[in-house]
Amino acid sequence: MEETSPVKAKRKDKVEDKCADGETPLDAHSEGPHKKLARISEADNANVELSLNTAYQQKELTQWLQSAWLSQAKSAKEDATGAQIYAEPFQICLLPELLSKGRNQTLVDEMINKVHWSRKQMDLYEFYQSTDLSNMAECKLLTNFLQLLRKQVRPWLEEVTNLKLDYVSASCSMYTCGDYLLVHDDLLKDRQIAFIYYLSPWDNVAEWNEQQGGCLEIFSSDEQCFPQFPVHRKIAPKNNQFAFFKVGSRSFHQVGEVTTFDYPRLTINGWFHGATNESSAADSSRAFPRPSYLQPDVNNKPVLGLLLNDVYLKAATRRSIQKRIEENSEICLYEFFKREKFELARAQLLNDETLAWRRQGPANAHNYEVLDLNTARGTIEELLQLFRSNAMFHLLRDFTDLDLYGVDAITPMCSVELQRWSHGNYTVLGDGLVSDENTLDLVYYLNASEGAAVITYLSPDAAQAQPAMLENGISTDSDAADDTVDELEDEISDDSVLLTITPVDNALNIVYRCEGTTKFTKYVSRNTPLDKGPVFVISCSYRE
Structure with missing residues (x-):
C-alpha cells in the first residue's frame, strides 16, 4: 500500500482518541x-x-x-x-x-x-x-x-x-x-x-x-x-x-x-x-522451540454437564457444529462454558496471587506469559484438566468427525497452555508455529479486550514466502523495498490470510488447520485499551 503522507492513518486496532502516554x-x-x-x-x-x-x-x-x-x-x-x-x-x-x-x-x-x-x-x-x-x-x-x-x-x-x-x-x-x-x-x-x-x-x-x-x-x-x-x-x-x-x-x-x-x-x-x-x-538457522504434546489424561473424568453450556451437549447442536467445520474448517462457539464457571475462572486469574507465571521466549519468537500448570487450583485447574481429558477428546470427535480418540486413532495427543497477554506481547512467524501435520486448534478467551491476543492464520504458501521476504531484507530496521518484496508482502497481508480470530469472552474457537499452515498473534500495541487487566487465552492443539 503506497502512502504519500507522513502522517499515519488510524488503524482499527488503535485507540482513536488517545495514545499510550495519555496524549x-x-x-x-x-x-x-x-x-x-x-x-x-x-x-x-x-x-x-x-x-x-x-x-x-x-x-x-x-x-x-x-x-x-x-x-x-x-x-x-x-x-x-x-x-x-x-x-x-x-x-x-x-x-x-x-x-x-x-x-x-x-x-x-x-x-x-x-x-x-x-x-x-x-x-x-x-x-x-x-x-x-x-x-x-x-x-x-x-x-x-x-x-x-x-x-x-x-x-x-x-x-x-x-x-x-x-x-x-x-x-x-x-x-x-x-x-x-x-x-x-x-x-x-x-x-x-x-x-x-x-x-x-x-x-x-x-x-x-x-x-x-x-x-x-x-x-x-x-x-x-x-x-x-x-x-x-x-x-x-x-x-x-x-x-x-x-x-x-x-x-x-x-x-x-x-x-x-x-x-x-x-x-x-x-x-x-x-x-x-x-x-x-x-x-x-537455529529452530524455534515447538510446543510439547501429551497423551490424554485417562484418570481425569470431568462431568461435562457441570461445566459446559447445555446447548453444546445436545446431539442436534453437535451435528450442526460438525457440518460447519466440514464446510469452513472453523467455528466459534459462544458462551461455551456455563456463565458462572467463566466468571469464577476470570476472577481467579485476575486475583489469585498463588498462580505462577513465566515469560515465554525466545524474544525473536514469542513474548507473552504462560501459567505454570502445577500452580493451577480451583476452577482454573478444573478447566485445564477438561481440555486434556478423554471427555474433551470424545466431544471434539463429535464436533469435527475427526477420530481423535476412536479405534483408528494412532496416538492421540494434545498440548494445553494458559497464556497471559499484556501490552508489548506478540508471537512472530517462524518454524515453531508452522503445523507439521494436520492439527485441531482450540482458542478460548477470558477477560477479552479488542485488539489484544488477535490470532491470524496464514496459508502454507505464506509460510513458504516468509524466508523469501527475509532474504529481500523487508523484516529488518533498514530495508530496501523492491517490486518483488512488495508483491510478497501484499500476498501475505491479503490473499494468504485464512482466518483472523478476535477476542470474545467465553467463546471457544475451533480451527482445523492442514499441514504447513502457520499463525501468529499480533503485537499488542500500547494504544490497545486493557482497562480490565490482561487478556487470558487457553490455547490447545490436538492430533490424531
Missing part, C-alpha cells in the same frame, strides 16, 4: 506532526551541501575508535566528541553530531516533502519506509547523503573495524505513534555493519526520552544464540547521531513502540556489505 491526537486544524515538520521547510535548501563533522576526520579520533573497537574488552567514551562504544551484549558504537551543525534539518525537509512512503505491516513490524536511496534521484540531499556514506564513511569504517566493506545500501524509515519493529539480528548474506542515522531536529526534543518510545533496544543471548528477556540496553533517538554495530548471530535488537503523537521517529538506515557472513550461518 490526545490533534485534529486536522491543529498542529500535528506534519505541521511541525513543515516549519522546517521554510528555509531555502537548494544550495546546501552535506558534510561530515570535522572531528570525525581527525586521525587521533580514528585511532582511538579503532583501538577501542578492536580491543573488544570494555565500554569506552571519548571526551571531546562524546563518541561511545558499548561492549556488551555486542559491540555498538554511537557517534554524536555526525554532520556539520544544522545540516540534517535540510534532510528532514526533503524526506517530508519529496519521499514517497510505503506502509510496511507484518507480524514483525509496522512503520513507513522509502525505497533505497540509490533510486531517489529527485531527492538531491538524500542522494548526497548516500554518496557521503559511500565515499567517506565506508572507508573510515573499514579503518575503524578492520573489515572489508564493498558497498552500502540505505533507505529512510519513519515510525509514528504505535509503530514498532520486533526482535531480529539482521544476519543475512553479506551484511557486515548495520547503521542507523537519527534525525530529530526539533526544539527541546533533540533527544527523546524513554516514555516517547522508539528506542533501539539491545538484547543479550543465551548459549544457543537465542535472544533473552529483559532488554539489556536502550538507546534513545538523538538528533544527528550515527549508530553502527557488527552484524552477527547475537546482534539481536528491536525498535521499541513509538508512544508519542508529537513527532515521528525518523532515520536513515541500512548496511555496509562485504564478504558473506558464513561463520554465523549455522547459528542463524
Whole structure:
C-alpha cells in the first residue's frame, strides 16, 4: 500500500482518541506532526551541501575508535566528541553530531516533502519506509547523503573495524505513534555493519526520552544464540547521531513502540556489505522451540454437564457444529462454558496471587506469559484438566468427525497452555508455529479486550514466502523495498490470510488447520485499551 503522507492513518486496532502516554491526537486544524515538520521547510535548501563533522576526520579520533573497537574488552567514551562504544551484549558504537551543525534539518525537509512512503505491516513490524536511496534521484540531499556514506564513511569504517566493506545500501524509515519493529539480528548474506542515522531536529526534543518510545533496544543471548528477556540496553533517538554495530548471530535488537503523537521517529538506515557472513550461518538457522504434546489424561473424568453450556451437549447442536467445520474448517462457539464457571475462572486469574507465571521466549519468537500448570487450583485447574481429558477428546470427535480418540486413532495427543497477554506481547512467524501435520486448534478467551491476543492464520504458501521476504531484507530496521518484496508482502497481508480470530469472552474457537499452515498473534500495541487487566487465552492443539 503506497502512502504519500507522513502522517499515519488510524488503524482499527488503535485507540482513536488517545495514545499510550495519555496524549490526545490533534485534529486536522491543529498542529500535528506534519505541521511541525513543515516549519522546517521554510528555509531555502537548494544550495546546501552535506558534510561530515570535522572531528570525525581527525586521525587521533580514528585511532582511538579503532583501538577501542578492536580491543573488544570494555565500554569506552571519548571526551571531546562524546563518541561511545558499548561492549556488551555486542559491540555498538554511537557517534554524536555526525554532520556539520544544522545540516540534517535540510534532510528532514526533503524526506517530508519529496519521499514517497510505503506502509510496511507484518507480524514483525509496522512503520513507513522509502525505497533505497540509490533510486531517489529527485531527492538531491538524500542522494548526497548516500554518496557521503559511500565515499567517506565506508572507508573510515573499514579503518575503524578492520573489515572489508564493498558497498552500502540505505533507505529512510519513519515510525509514528504505535509503530514498532520486533526482535531480529539482521544476519543475512553479506551484511557486515548495520547503521542507523537519527534525525530529530526539533526544539527541546533533540533527544527523546524513554516514555516517547522508539528506542533501539539491545538484547543479550543465551548459549544457543537465542535472544533473552529483559532488554539489556536502550538507546534513545538523538538528533544527528550515527549508530553502527557488527552484524552477527547475537546482534539481536528491536525498535521499541513509538508512544508519542508529537513527532515521528525518523532515520536513515541500512548496511555496509562485504564478504558473506558464513561463520554465523549455522547459528542463524537455529529452530524455534515447538510446543510439547501429551497423551490424554485417562484418570481425569470431568462431568461435562457441570461445566459446559447445555446447548453444546445436545446431539442436534453437535451435528450442526460438525457440518460447519466440514464446510469452513472453523467455528466459534459462544458462551461455551456455563456463565458462572467463566466468571469464577476470570476472577481467579485476575486475583489469585498463588498462580505462577513465566515469560515465554525466545524474544525473536514469542513474548507473552504462560501459567505454570502445577500452580493451577480451583476452577482454573478444573478447566485445564477438561481440555486434556478423554471427555474433551470424545466431544471434539463429535464436533469435527475427526477420530481423535476412536479405534483408528494412532496416538492421540494434545498440548494445553494458559497464556497471559499484556501490552508489548506478540508471537512472530517462524518454524515453531508452522503445523507439521494436520492439527485441531482450540482458542478460548477470558477477560477479552479488542485488539489484544488477535490470532491470524496464514496459508502454507505464506509460510513458504516468509524466508523469501527475509532474504529481500523487508523484516529488518533498514530495508530496501523492491517490486518483488512488495508483491510478497501484499500476498501475505491479503490473499494468504485464512482466518483472523478476535477476542470474545467465553467463546471457544475451533480451527482445523492442514499441514504447513502457520499463525501468529499480533503485537499488542500500547494504544490497545486493557482497562480490565490482561487478556487470558487457553490455547490447545490436538492430533490424531
